[in-house]
C-alpha cells in the first residue's frame with residue numbers, strides 16, 4: 001500500500017502485528033516499516049510465511065470442526081486483516097445462519113474489515129482490546145449477535161503472544177466464566193521451542209512494533225485450557241491439529257482446542 005493513500009489515523013512509521021502478518025500472507029495492506037520487520041523474521045526463519053498460511057488453514061479446520069460440533073456463533077479475537085477463508089466465510093458456507101463477531105484493536109483492521117467482511121445481520125466487526133474482556137463482552141454488537149446461553153467458539157489465534165501472562169489469564173478466565181457448556185476455546189500461539197537457535201532472533205522482528213511477540217512453551221499453552229477439556233490431539237504444532245492430509249510442517253506455533 002502506498003503511504004500516500006494510508007487511511008487517516010493510521011501510523012505508517014510503527015510496524016503493526018496485523019500488517020506484519022499481512023506481509024507473510026502476501027497481502028497488500030502493509031507499509032515499508034512492516035515489510036522491514038517481516039524481513040527480520042524471515043531472515044531468521046524463511047518458513048515463517050508458510051507458518052502463517054498453516055495457521056490460516058488451522059483456523060479453517062477449527063471453524064469447520066466447531067460447526068460440525070453444533071456451534072453456530074463465533075467471537076474471533078485478534079481477527080487480523082481480511083484475507084481468504086475468513087471465519088464467517090467458512091462457518092456460513094456450512095450454515096448461512098452462523099453468527100460471527102470480529103474483534104481487533106488495530107484501527108487498520110477495522111478500516112479494511114468493515115469494507116471487506118461485509119457486516120450484516122450475521123456478521124459484525126468491532127474495535128476492542130482482548131485485554132479488556134469486559135468491553136468485548138459488554139459491546140452492543142456482541143450482545144446483539146452472541147447468545148451466551150448457547151455454545152460459542154472463542155477464537156484466539158496468533159494473538160495471545162501479544163499479551164502478558166496475567167493479561168492472558170484474565171482474558172481467558174473472563175471468557176471461560178461466561179461460555180456455555182459445549183463452547184470451544186481455539187488457540188494458536190507462537191513459540192521458539194521448535195527453533196532454539198533462531199527463534200529469539202525471529203521474535204525480535206516485533207520489538208519495535210505496536211506490540212512485541214512473546215514465545216510460550218507447550219506447558220504454558222496447555223495451562224491456558226484450565227477449566228476446559230483439552231480435545232485430542234492436545235497442544236500440537238499448528239499443521240498437526242487434525243490435519244486433512246498427512247500433517248507435518250512448520251514448528252513456529254502451537255495449536256489446541258478445548259471444550260467447556
Ligand SMILES: C[S@@+](CC[C@H](N)C(=O)[O-])C[C@H]1O[C@@H](n2cnc3c(N)ncnc32)[C@H](O)[C@@H]1O
Nearest residue numbers: 018021078079080104105106129130157158162
Ligand atoms: C498475527 S494476527 C492473527 C490474525 C488471525 N487471528 C489469524 O490467526 O490468522 C494478530 C492480530 O491480533 C491483533 N491484536 C494484537 N493484540 C491485540 C489485542 N490486545 N486486542 C485485540 N486484537 C489484538 C492484531 O492487531 C492482529 O490483527
